[in-house]
Amino acid sequence: MDFHLKEEGMRIDLGYGQLDISGDEAYGFRPFQLMVASIAGCSASVFRKILKKQRISIEDLIIKADVERNPDEADRIEQIDLHFIIKGYQLDDEKLYKNLALARKNCSMARSVEDSITINETLETIELSR
Template sequence: MKFEMTEYGFETETEFGKLEISSNEEKGFRPYQLMVSSIAACTGGVMRKILEKKRMPAQSINIEVKEVVRSQDDASRLEKIHFHITVQADGLTDEKMPKILELTDKNCSMYQSVADCIDIKKTYELVN
């Protein structure tokens, strides 16, 4: 990837189109939004694969970002993220879900990259 400076931030061309990144929400994605999105999408993708391997394929996985806490210092680093995951999968129960979440965290590269420096909370809801 190659990032080029623009009037409002940076941009890069991807195979899916132009990605514009800016500290101004009106001009592009904010960097912290991309970080949170990466962790959420990685979590969902890994969970989907785990459920398939356990013969409980997901009909749907929805991840809502309930809370993002950023530090009050100059860097405004991410301190806490709360994801609420809604899952529909045949055979998935409340008893099985803690192990699914544990395996998901263990195998999600984005989660593992930040687990020691961002408090990531995950809650879930199972739907039929």
């Protein structure tokens, strides 16, 4: 990965396009946003693979992320709360929580920060009717 200096931050060209990174949101994604997106995206991807292997069909998955930062320590991310909203048919909360725990164990991004950032996961199901 090659990062290049630009006027208000850094730029990288990736397979899916260009990514601008800056401490100022007017010029690109802020680094903390990318960190949270990496953790949420990895968690969702692994969770979805597990559900697919178990043949648990879902219609939609939304993750809401709340971030707690410490202004006294360079705005360090201290806690990320991920709230998974799952829409589908005949959903079993207990089974979904077990799969979410398994996903966490297999998400490389969450595992990479587990000793420095607290990650809390909650789950909400929305039962759809046919």
